[in-house]
Amino acid sequence: MAESNKENAAAFSMADLGASLPGAKAGLVNVLKDKLQTLVGTSSGYIESLPYNVKRRVEALQELQGQHKEFETKFFEEKAALEAKYQKLYEPFYKKRFEIVNGMIEVEVAKEVEGAKEEKEEEPKKEKDATDEKGVPEFWLTAMKNNDVVGMQITERDEGALKFLKDITWSRLDSDKEDEKGFKLDFFFNENPYFKNSVLTKTYYMVDENEPILDHATGTEIDWLPGKNLTRKVMKKKPKKGAKNAKPVTKIEQCASFFNFFYPPKVPEDDDVDEDDAEELQEVMEQDYDIGSTIRDKIIPHAVSWFTGEEGEGDDDECISEELDDDLDDDGSDESEEENKDKATLS
DSSP states (O other): OOOTTOBOSOOEESTTTTBBOOTTSOOOBHHHHHHHHHHHOSOOOHHHHSOHHHHHHHHHHHHHHHHHHHHHHHHHHHHHHHHHHHHHHHHHHHHHHHHHHTTSSOOOGGGSOTTHHHHSOOOOHHHHHHOOOOSOTTHHHHHHHTSHHHHTTOOHHHHHHHTTEEEEEEEEOOTTSTTOOEEEEEEEEOSOSSBSOSEEEEEEEEEETTTTEEEEEEEBOOOBOTTOOTTEEEEEEOOOTTOTTOOOEEEEEEOOOGGGGGSOOOOOOGGGOOHHHHHHHHHHHHHHHHHHHHIIIIITTTHHHHHHTHHHHHHHHHHHHHHHHHHHHHHHHHHHHHHHHHHHHHO
């Protein structure tokens, strides 16, 4: 079986699709558009049909956009350099977090924030003795579950395996190698009854780091232990009535699982994709990159806030606030109507 860093053959290539991913999220896939365009018809010729003077103005706009592009390229270059600088500064904090979460070091009362000792409620001695847990159990599982984007991918079956997750890190690929631009996510696991791998890796290869254009993504081939593959489920179908000595038909089907994240979507050949399949493929690609970038940009840097639920509270409050505003607007309009009716009656 493959080692932890062996990449899954079922990787998808967006170089073939020319996937352009603006900002932190996956954008529309250029060649995917071309495929759709080929299926639904070629360009309508709208630009070609424009009057000469209008076409000249469009060309001027394109030139302006080209100038903007130059500044945008510089922005991404400076952004990448700044991120690399601070990534090194973050490393000691991530190391200390790893040690605390996994019980490698104990937090001393003397090092707590001033005043925290007095405010902290004393736990019963018996309860302390009974709870011999080290570190912070289920830290990463809880943090990921509390994030909407990642939490939606985690099933109840996955939780058993993700309880063994002890750390998540990300790093840039070697920028000196032209064919290796991008980033990778490493998921470190304690020994567990689900798979043999100690590290599961998801790697995103970028065509151009200055503009986030994805070339392809790969995932570690998971070395599942017998009967423990969380991405598959065994379906048993009873034999038809009247069939003698017939055994139940066993069928293995793919099922929802967070671990499908390590099996990126596979891009079919040009001839094998129709309009509906292309749209579905685009959606899957966007979701895959969204999960990876969310883990990199949100969960890893602010893991404890996701663990406590603080990081997601603002979104809920905002939704509630918007709902209250809508209700107030509705109530206000009703009252105005009633007042107008009363005034009309009096007059």
